[in-house]
Amino acid sequence: MRKLAEHNIPLREASITQVHSVLRDGNPLIVHTSMFANALASLANPKQQQQWVPLAEKNRIIGTYAQTEIGHGTFVRGLETTAIFDPETKEFVLHSPTITSTKWWPGGLGKTANAAIVMAQLYTQGKCYGPHPFFVQLRDFDTHHSLPGVILGEIGPRLGINSQDNGYLRFDHYRIPRTNMLMRHSQVLEDGSYVKPIHNKLSYGTMVWTRVAIVHSCSKKLACAVTIATRYSAVRHQSELVPGKPEPQILEYQTQQYKLLPHIASVFAILFSASSVLRMQRNVAASISKGNVELLPELHILSCAMKALSSQDSTQGIETCRLACGGHGYIASSGLPSLYTSTTCTITYEGENTVLLLQVARYLIKSYRAGLEGLPVLPSVMYLTAPSAMHQSPPLSNQALIEAFRISSANLVKETESRLCRQFNLEQNFHYAWNRCSVALVHCAELHSRYYMCEKFLSTVESIRASDRVRSVLQDLCRLYLIHHITLNQGHFLRSGTLSGVDLSTLEEEMYELLAKLRPQAVPLVDAFDFRDELLGSTLGAWDGRVYERLYEEAQKSPLNKTDVSKAYHKYLQPLMKSNL
Ligand SMILES: CCCCCCCC/C=C\CCCC(=O)SCCNC(=O)CCNC(=O)[C@H](O)C(C)(C)COP(=O)(O)OP(=O)(O)OC[C@H]1O[C@@H](n2cnc3c(N)ncnc32)[C@H](O)[C@@H]1OP(=O)(O)O
Numbered sequence: 311m312r313k314l315a316e317h318n319i320p321l322r323e324a325s326i327t328q329v330h331s332v333l334r335d336g337n338p339l340i341v342h343t344s345m346f347a348n349a350l351a352s353l354a355n356p357k358q359q360q361q362w363v364p365l366a367e368k369n370r371i372i373g374t375y376a377q378t379e380i381g382h383g384t385f386v387r388g389l390e391t392t393a394i395f396d397p398e399t400k401e402f403v404l405h406s407p408t409i410t411s412t413k414w415w416p417g418g419l420g421k422t423a424n425a426a427i428v429m430a431q432l433y434t435q436g437k438c439y440g441p442h443p444f445f446v447q448l449r450d451f452d453t454h455h456s457l458p459g460v461i462l463g464e465i466g467p468r469l470g471i472n473s474q475d476n477g478y479l480r481f482d483h484y485r486i487p488r489t490n491m492l493m494r495h496s497q498v499l500e501d502g503s504y505v506k507p508i509h510n511k512l513s514y515g516t517m518v519w520t521r522v523a524i525v526h527s528c529s530k531k532l533a534c535a536v537t538i539a540t541r542y543s544a545v546r547h548q549s550e551l552v553p554g555k556p557e558p559q560i561l562e563y564q565t566q567q568y569k570l571l572p573h574i575a576s577v578f579a580i581l582f583s584a585s586s587v588l589r590m591q592r593n594v595a596a597s598i599s600k601g602n603v604e605l606l607p608e609l610h611i612l613s614c615a616m617k618a619l620s621s622q623d624s625t626q627g628i629e630t631c632r633l634a635c636g637g638h639g640y641i642a643s644s645g646l647p648s649l650y651t652s653t654t655c656t657i658t659y660e661g662e663n664t665v666l667l668l669q670v671a672r673y674l675i676k677s678y679r680a681g682l683e684g685l686p687v688l689p690s691v692m693y694l695t696a697p698s699a700m701h702q703s704p705p706l707s708n709q710a711l712i713e714a715f716r717i718s719s720a721n722l723v724k725e726t727e728s729r730l731c732r733q734f735n736l737e738q739n740f741h742y743a744w745n746r747c748s749v750a751l752v753h754c755a756e757l758h759s760r761y762y763m764c765e766k767f768l769s770t771v772e773s774i775r776a777s778d779r780v781r782s783v784l785q786d787l788c789r790l791y792l793i794h795h796i797t798l799n800q801g802h803f804l805r806s807g808t809l810s811g812v813d814l815s816t817l818e819e820e821m822y823e824l825l826a827k828l829r830p831q832a833v834p835l836v837d838a839f840d841f842r843d844e845l846l847g848s849t850l851g852a853w854d855g856r857v858y859e860r861l862y863e864e865a866q867k868s869p870l871n872k873t874d875v876s877k878a879y880h881k882y883l884q885p886l887m888k889s890n891l
């Protein structure tokens with residue numbers, strides 16, 4: 311917090327700095343600096359912002375975002391916490407009517423936060439208007455004791471990020487002023503009448519913002535992992551590549567290059583896509599301020615797509631990096647286990663990936679059908695019904711590969727839509743038919759998302775003007791990325807007829823050549839991510855390559871090494887050894 315103040319970084323921008331990486335096992339303030347700060351900035355009206363933002367900036371108020379309940383995370387409309395307007399006192403009464411309505415998971419809620427943005431079902435004049443955000447004080451601002459009517463605690467140990475004190479929260483007819491409803495987009499007036507927003511999903515805006523932030527953070531996490539594994543692979547010598555010759559650096563093995571280089575490429579693919587979605591988010595935010603919500607659905611879908619793909623890719627990439635470090639990748643001091651546990655949760659939180667991909671698929675099917683009917687569709691999905699342009703580019707050029715992605719994606723959507731129609735004819739119920747096609751629908755969403763990411767990678771690399779040599783290395787990396795993802799998805803390209811078996815063999819051959827070509831660039835590429843050793847926090851990945859010394863030094867810090875003979879010997883082992891059991 312002191313660093314943020316020194317550098318004049320506003321609270322809501324803190325989460326895109328590296329400051330949170332200082333903590334190894336989760337940051338109890340991350341939801342305060344990210345979601346809580348963003349909810350105030352985007353969901354509170356100017357008067358409310360004046361009231362709470364300065365206090366949050368000074369950390370007098372430490373907040374969290376309390377939406378998920380034990381019973382419902384994905385299905386936001388199913389939340390059970392109620393906020394009933396009482397016109398007599400001009401207050402909302404917050405209540406948790408069931409066990410399943412208990413708020414569960416919010417980061418920092420257990421012990422750190424003294425306030426929360428609570429999502430609750432809004433009732434006024436006897437009618438329910440769905441989930442709305444409320445500013446709620448949970449603890450006394452001086453003593454930090456929980457307030458009467460508020461029951462809260464921590465939910466217990468998790469796979470990782472255990473310093474984040476994820477919490478639970480219940481309300482027992484807890485009263486808050488009417489003016490604590492965040493009223494930028496919708497309002498409840500003094501007489502209890504409801505003023506609806508210009509788009510009924512504007513109150514979900516903090517989730518959209520966070521999904522975009524997660525994409526950015528996934529590229530950082532993966533960058534840390536590839537830095538550790540690549541540097542280690544340059545230090546580690548093992549086995550014989552040529553019998554009788556000295557043991558080579560493990561980075562010389564083609565299989566090791568295949569484990570690492572595509573994930574180095576992936577860091578850039580995710581980063582460039584994150585920048586593109588961030589630009590769109592800023593445009594949409596500016597439009598919303600002027601009352602225009604036309605591009606909100608496009609932003610929602612793009613943020614779902616990129617959050618799902620980047621969390622999946624970075625989690626898999628980090629695990630591959632851990633495995634690429636052999637046994638030493640399993641030791642906590644390598645930094646890789648905590649990178650994994652703090653990244654795999656991004657697959658689940660802020661919208662479980664399958665659910666987000668189904669949102670993308672719904673948009674693809676709707677847009678495809680609209681396009682067929684000649685209705686207007688938004689730019690990112692025009693290609694679904696636009697004529698093919700496969701023959702305009704030289705065969706197997708980067709542009710041709712992007713076109714192959716585009717056509718294969720359009721083809722898969724077309725095929726899946728036909729399947730959906732057939733299923734609908736059998737079931738006579740759209741929802742059952744949808745469920746029966748949902749595996750294929752997820753594949754549509756994944757391929758569309760991959761197409762977007764590949765396209766952003768290529769267009770960004772081609773726009774680099776600063777240095778020919780940098781551009782040349784990034785072009786090779788981008789080429790590797792395109793070919794790698796084509797080889798992983800061969801079936802889609804064969805089915806769409808965009809690539810033949812011979813094309814795929816040619817591309818595979820080129821991929822192996824690229825691995826060898828990029829091998830000398832591996833260490834410079836990860837060095838260019840420029841992580842300080844303190845932030846990387848890894849015995850395997852430090853700048854100076856003193857891997858073995860650091861592993862040995864770190865082992866000395868183990869509490870078990872404080873004494874030669876442990877207490878457990880006297881208490882358990884010695885009696886066991888003497889017991890003749
Ligand atoms: C280092 C920086 C890192 C920063 C990150 C900080 C990390 C902090 C640590 C942890 C944070 C974790 C926090 C959380 O997890 S908070 C809880 C998050 N919860 C979720 O994300 C819930 C997921 N569910 C949903 O979002 C939705 O309910 C839904 C699944 C998307 C939609 O459900 P449903 O289909 O029932 O849809 P609705 O009836 O609600 O919607 C119908 C139409 O609305 C469109 N829609 C939905 N959402 C939005 C939106 N946000 N914006 C615009 N439009 C939206 C939807 O597409 C439908 O449109 P259509 O035209 O097809 O009818």
Ligand SMILES: Cc1cc2nc3c(=O)[nH]c(=O)nc-3n(C[C@H](O)[C@H](O)[C@H](O)COP(=O)(O)OP(=O)(O)OC[C@H]3O[C@@H](n4cnc5c(N)ncnc54)[C@H](O)[C@@H]3O)c2cc1C
Binds near residue numbers: 376378383384655658
């Ligand atoms: C580390 C961590 C931190 C979190 N922090 C916060 C926080 O700060 N604030 C907060 O409010 N919440 C937080 N959450 C909660 C998080 O947002 C939810 O866990 C998440 O949205 C998933 O919801 P769920 O747990 O209800 O899963 P479920 O929706 O129950 O998912 C279980 C399974 O059902 C499937 N499924 C569900 N619906 C569908 C569907 N329509 N179609 C197909 N399959 C479906 C899913 O794909 C999944 O496989 C956090 C969670 C974690 C793990």
